[in-house]
Amino acid sequence: MAEVLGDDSRHGAIVTSGLTKDYGQSRGLFDLDLEIAPGEVFGFIGPNGAGKTTTIRLLMGLIRPDRGSATLLDMDSQRDNIAIKRRVGYLPGELPQFPRLKASHVITLLAGLRGGVDPAVIAGLAERLDIDLGRRYEDLSHGNKQKVGLIQTFMHRPDVIIMDEPTLGLDPLMQREFWRLVQEASSAGSTVLLSSHVLAEVELGCHRMGLIRNGHLLRVGSLEELRTTRVHRVDAIVHDHPDAAGLNAIEGVSEAVVQGDRLSCSVHGSIGPLLAWLAARDVVELDSRELSLEEVFFTELEAE
């Protein structure tokens, strides 16, 4: 995404407060406090069973929370559910089955229930996503069914778009087209919340992202905000034999391993203190690699 929205543009198109749905045995969603600004593209990241779909279903009013609240466009997700759904586009994670119906019929049905959908918009989306709506829905591949789902999500130009694993089954070209659609919607003022377990694509397409695990939101931030906590992996060869304890004592350094003249360690935050320490030790070779957000998140998840 080209630019992260500034704080002044955030007035909470989607706001949750202490939102909780407890399925028992630590499954569900617990005390979710989240605010997503108008026009923002927010990525919800987490492994399977983390609570992403539960969050989305709570926002859509498909299930009732045990406590807490959620508002979309300043309307309560439960009380004002119908009014909300007029302005929301929703792509479920599990695609519905529509036996014996053509894809065009499925779209017509859902467009009819919404009312006032411009057929030209549907045609345009079908063309961009390269899908023939004349085919029977059940004969379509998973990716093509996903395209039908995307058409019904975007066709009424919603103010809020909520999608559960939207790129699942799409080929790389279509994924690119999908992100264009998201960008265009965002530019037009729509707020987008999407879940994924592929951080790499969310990293590129979202203004902010939240990491969820076991029903708890672990971290939220923009790409830049999350970068400050990014980790560098440093490998070096030095003439002066260092000791691991001294290396570990440097600010931000962890997981230090020393074998003869070779050392490797992780650095959280600024790499300056380590560079100052290395400068005094006759460095022969130095290799520093910033871990991707995905690697950082995986490290954090594994550490839990």
Next chain:
Amino acid sequence: MYLMGLAIAQEFADFPGGAAALAGSITRAAEGMRIMRWPAERLDTLGGYLTYHNVTMLMLGLAIYSAVQGTRMVRGEEQRHALEEILATGWSRWAVIRDRTVGFAIITAVVSLALAVGTAAAMAAGGESDLAGSLVTMVGVGLCGMVGYALGLLVSQLVPTARGAAGVSSIILTALYVLNNTWEELGWFGAVRFASPFYYANYLRALVPGYGFDLLATLALVVMADVLIGLAGLAFGRRFYGAALWHRRRRKELPAALPGVRRQRLFGFPSMALLFRGRVGLIAWAGGAGSFAGLMMALEPSVIDMWSTFSKYMPGAGTDSGVSIETIYAGFSGEIVALVIVAYVIVQTAAWTADLAEGRVEAVLATPVSWSRLVLERLVALVSGVACVTAGAIVGLVIGAAGVDFELAGAGLARLAADSVLFGAALGGVAAVVVAAFRRGAGVTAMAVLMTASYLQGYLAKMFEWPEWVQKYSLFSAFGNPYVEWPGSGQTVLLAVLAIAGTAVALAIAERTPKVA
């Protein structure tokens, strides 16, 4: 079966002149109705009567059920993408057919054994114990089922969808059943009976005095099933996975007609969308109800003949009510629509359950439609469907009546139509509660059990002399015989309360339960 045994034994005892007189009275009507059940032999015995009255229809029912299972066993699994993983393990297509056939044969054997035990108990209850005869009879029924399964399996290899194959197989089996019942009247075409499994199964009617185990008939049924399964295996081995053996090459698709605003408006109501989606099925239901009612009406002369002699067999109030015997029969024919409506509602119940399980409810509720509205619109669609089915039945009655020069009363038909719609609304209310409460396939079973219990309630209450209100307030009794007269106000209130209260309770439950499976 057990209850039938008791009931028939009681009839033999109560009938003036005993079993022989009863058999004499029924034989003529049975001849007239041979298209539905045949042969009718030794109706003066419990074994003969049970075989005629129950076993023949059971044979057809089990064969059709098995055919439907046969269509699902391979093609249905393919359509659900459940077979790819099995074939990917290196399991051959022949092995898949073999294993599934063996599994189904075991199930059929267990079902047949259970039926044999039930029949033996019925025979014992009626004072004609015949365990061996019961077993042999049910061997015939079970083998008929296996032939039905094999036919379904084969047809499903040849037609595009499992659902289509189920329809084609059911039609073939019904045609073979009817042709076998009427072959003596078909001239040279009567030879078609040799292709009918029911022809051979009739040789195994060991409950009928004079019949026993017939090895050749048994072998014929086994060979029929084996040949059909073999052909199905050959077809499965030769066709593409996921496609019928003969399928049209896909033509270049024309660009899809985009959903116009007018058509979108039509689908602005979920009830309209539901009716549109099920329009072909609804036409079939209406056609089926019409055919059934028409056939009943066409049998009027034969049955009136019997009733004229034996008024005991007239349903309802009989001639004592002051209503003509012809009117009573027309009403009896019209009552058939109640059974069709029950079957239609149970199928709709299954569709509602599937809508939730297969994500369609979630998709619809993502649009500005509330759960309450969806439940209400489903009921509107169901009642509209019931109205179509009723209209089909009434058209059938009118055509059947015209065929036998019988004049139907317009007021009677109007009462029948109104009562049928009210009955459908009541059943819809019950079905809505059952689906909201169970949410899964168990709801369909619960609905079927409820309907069967309600159907039996009237009969059992009469047979065992239970209090009058038990009989009066069953669902079917509440439907009454509207062609003859509007049911009592108590029954009307019962149906209305079920419709309204059922809807209200269903709405209350639905709003408090998740909208996703």
